[in-house]
Amino acid sequence: MKILVVEDEIPIATYIKNQVAAVLKDRHSSITVCHTLVEADILTDSRSIDLCLLDLNLNGKDGFEILRKATAHSFETIVISANVDRAIEAFEHGVLDFIPKPFEADRLKIAFDRFFSTEFNRRTHLKYISFRRRDGYHVLKTKNIRYFKASNIYVEAHLWTGSYELLDKTMEVMEKMLSTEFVRLHRSYIVRISDIKSYRHIGGGTYQITLTDGVTLPLSRDKYKLLKDLLDS
Numbered sequence: 001m002k003i004l005v006v007e008d009e010i011p012i013a014t015y016i017k018n019q020v021a022a023v024l025k026d027r028h029s030s031i032t033v034c035h036t037l038v039e040a041d042i043l044t045d046s047r048s049i050d051l052c053l054l055d056l057n058l059n060g061k062d063g064f065e066i067l068r069k070a071t072a073h074s075f076e077t078i079v080i081s082a083n084v085d086r087a088i089e090a091f092e093h094g095v096l097d098f099i100p101k102p103f104e105a106d107r108l109k110i111a112f113d114r115f116f117s118t119e120f121n122r123r124t125h126l127k128y129i130s131f132r133r134r135d136g137y138h139v140l141k142t143k144n145i146r147y148f149k150a151s152n153i154y155v156e157a158h159l160w161t162g163s164y165e166l167l168d169k170t171m172e173v174m175e176k177m178l179s180t181e182f183v184r185l186h187r188s189y190i191v192r193i194s195d196i197k198s199y200r201h202i203g204g205g206t207y208q209i210t211l212t213d214g215v216t217l218p219l220s221r222d223k224y225k226l227l228k229d230l231l232d233s
Contacts, residue, residue: 001024001027001028001029001030001039001050001051002029002030002032002034002047002048002049002050002052003020003029003030003032003049003050003051003052004031004033004034004043004044004047004049004051004052004075005017005020005031005032005033005034005042005052005055006034006035006037006053006055006058006063007033007035007053007055007058007068007080007224008035008036008055008057008058008059010018010035013033013035014033014111016033016053016108016119017031017033019105019108020053020108020112021083021111021201022069022105023105023108023109024112027170029173031154032047032049032139033096033164035058035059035065035082036058036059036061037061037062037063037065039057040054040073041066041069042059042063043163044066044069044073044075044090047090049073049075049114050075050076050174051076051077051078052066052075052076052077052078053076053077053078053080054066054067054077054078054079054080054081055079055081055188056078056081056083056084056086056090058077059081061213063079063081064086064089064090064093066135067079067090067093068093068130068139069087069130069137071103072129072130072131072132072167074139074167076096076098077094077095078094078095078096078097078098078099078113078115079097079098080097080103081099081100081101081155082099082100082101083099084098087100091126092126092127092128092162093126093127093128094126094128094129095113096111096115096136097110097111099111099113103195107165110171110189118129126142126177126178126179126183127141127143127168128140128141128142129142129143129145129157129177129218130155131166131167131168132168138165140157140165142161142179143160144159144160145148145157145158145159145160145192145210146158146159146160146191146192146211146213146215147189147190147191147195148167148170148171148174148178148182148191148204149164149189150187150188150189151166153170154167154168154169154170155167155169155170155171156168157175159211171184171187171188171190174190175190178190181193183195183226183227183230184207184223185219185220185223185226186218186219186220186223187220189217189218190219191209191211193230195212195230196209196210196211196212196227196231197209197211197212197214199219199227199228199231201224206218206222207220207221207224209227223225
């Protein structure tokens with residue numbers, strides 16, 4: 001497990017690193033610490049990490065620059081910051097948890113318990129998803145996404161405009177990130193529940209859903225009852 005701590009104050013960064021090591025105990029992990037936004041930017045682009053512990057104020061620079069990129073990668077982010085007034089905004093960008101400074105070890109353990117949970121840590125406020133193009137990072141509003149489709153090991157975010165963007169994530173990671181307004185109804189598709197107009201059995205053990213714009217998508221047989229229960233409720 002690879003962890004990145006982004007904190008500009010060296011004593012606090014050391015404290016966080018020591019607390020993380022204490023929480024993880026015997027779990028095999030590497031913990032890297034950086035103190036500037038530039039360094040963090042380079043590390044998140046060039047190195048594979050599993051979890052980023054991020055301060056939002058880095059020598060007067062906005063840590064949200066890293067956070068806005070986080071959903072373009074497959075790593076999770078836990079914000080550790082005194083800027084509690086930005087907590088909702090952080091959750092809108094898909095953070096796993098927001099820990100106000102100062103914090104005790106028990107509070108950090110709660111965040112890591114959530115990270116290691118086998119249950120889906122479904123976001124309730126996710127409004128933005130970042131993605132990477134050759135010219136840099138861009139942001140999608142989740143409300144503009146019609147559905148998600150598996151594309152080999154990545155995911156296509158299909159928009160209401162008819163175009164799509166390729167996301168550097170697996171369907172499993174995407175399913176974990178999205179709020180409960182989305183549901184995975186097929187191994188290759190995730191849709192917003194409110195955008196489903198109808199569903200039906202079309203014979204031969206084949207099922208499909210129809211979205212509000214008339215687009216039809218496959219529905220897994222084992223998800224048929226789940227969808228019926230969701231729509232009935």
